[in-house]
Amino acid sequence: MDLNGAVAIVTGGASGLGEATVRRLVGRGASAVILDMQVDKGEILAKELGDGVAFAQTDVTSPEQVQVAIDQASSMGPLRVAVNCAGIGWASRTINKDGSPHDLDIYKKVIEVNAVGTFNVLSRAAGAMSKTEPDADGARGVIVNTASVAAFDGQIGQIAYATSKAAVVGLTLPAARDLAPVGVRVCTICPGVMDTPMLALLPEDQRNALAKDVMFPKRLGTPDDFAALVEAIVTNPYLNGETIRLDGGLRMPPK
Numbered sequence: 001m002d003l004n005g006a007v008a009i010v011t012g013g014a015s016g017l018g019e020a021t022v023r024r025l026v027g028r029g030a031s032a033v034i035l036d037m038q039v040d041k042g043e044i045l046a047k048e049l050g051d052g053v054a055f056a057q058t059d060v061t062s063p064e065q066v067q068v069a070i071d072q073a074s075s076m077g078p079l080r081v082a083v084n085c086a087g088i089g090w091a092s093r094t095i096n097k098d099g100s101p102h103d104l105d106i107y108k109k110v111i112e113v114n115a116v117g118t119f120n121v122l123s124r125a126a127g128a129m130s131k132t133e134p135d136a137d138g139a140r141g142v143i144v145n146t147a148s149v150a151a152f153d154g155q156i157g158q159i160a161y162a163t164s165k166a167a168v169v170g171l172t173l174p175a176a177r178d179l180a181p182v183g184v185r186v187c188t189i190c191p192g193v194m195d196t197p198m199l200a201l202l203p204e205d206q207r208n209a210l211a212k213d214v215m216f217p218k219r220l221g222t223p224d225d226f227a228a229l230v231e232a233i234v235t236n237p238y239l240n241g242e243t244i245r246l247d248g249g250l251r252m253p254p255k
């Protein structure tokens with residue numbers, strides 16, 4: 001898929017991995033709509049990147065808000081790229097120290113944002129892409145989701161997060177199969193430990209401890225490492241239905 005002249009949407013595009021993705025796609029000639037709930041950061045980024053970049057205050061769990069943002073993107077040209085980066089984390093064990101169960105509302109909330117939100121954007125973006133003219137290969141668009149290595153190596157306290165990210169891995173192949181007839185590819189990236197505002201909440205010694213389990217290179221991943229893989233997926237027409245770990249060889253221990 002040629003990025004030059006394409007329109008992209010990026011959820012969670014105001015921060016971290018999503019922000020780096022917006023910067024890279026726009027740097028390659030795409031227009032973009034940033035879908036996020038952080039109004040200040042989203043508007044500042046859109047303004048910085050100039051014409052061809054818009055911010056749409058959007059909660060990815062809302063069908064109405066996502067549809068408005070996708071319609072806005074489609075009014076800028078053919079929607080070709082949708083990148084799902086919006087996500088939330090939560091640390092809590094299946095049972096608490098006193099034996100009481102994990103808060104069920106929090107468990108549902110993490111799944112609602114990370115899994116249902118991803119599907120809400122994916123299905124609506126695919127609908128818009130299906131109405132565009134295909135390129136010479138019959139391709140109409142590419143959707144990139146963000147899961148996590150926690151989908152496979154969920155740690156102690158990651159029960160809700162790991163469940164939600166496993167759902168994103170699980171929807172990747174059937175979505176690619178459903179959307180093949182309209183020429184839309186679907187891939188998912190599973191980042192390891194990436195240096196973003198989500199991780200910056202941790203003290204430095206904990207961040208260093210996370211990096212020590214990375215095989216090589218022995219450092220946290222950067223948002224641009226992620227954005228580079230998004231670009232590779234979008235521009236390689238033969239990548240489809242695949243989940244790719246982006247983790248420097250990290251296999252997360254139980255804790």
Ligand SMILES: NC(=O)c1ccc[n+]([C@@H]2O[C@H](COP(=O)([O-])OP(=O)(O)OC[C@H]3O[C@@H](n4cnc5c(N)ncnc54)[C@H](O)[C@@H]3O)[C@@H](O)[C@H]2O)c1
Pocket residue numbers: 011012013014015016017018035036037038058059060061085086087088089113117146147148149190191192193194195196197198199
């Ligand atoms: N940073 C890491 O180490 C890491 C590792 C694995 C996976 N991930 C995943 O990568 C994605 C991006 O994470 P990040 O590290 O860039 O985090 P981040 O907190 O910097 O960015 C996440 C963005 O998502 C937005 N968001 C949250 N809920 C939303 C909602 N309901 N609707 C719209 N926007 C919403 C936030 O406002 C924020 O701007 C997440 O899905 C996260 O789970 C991150």
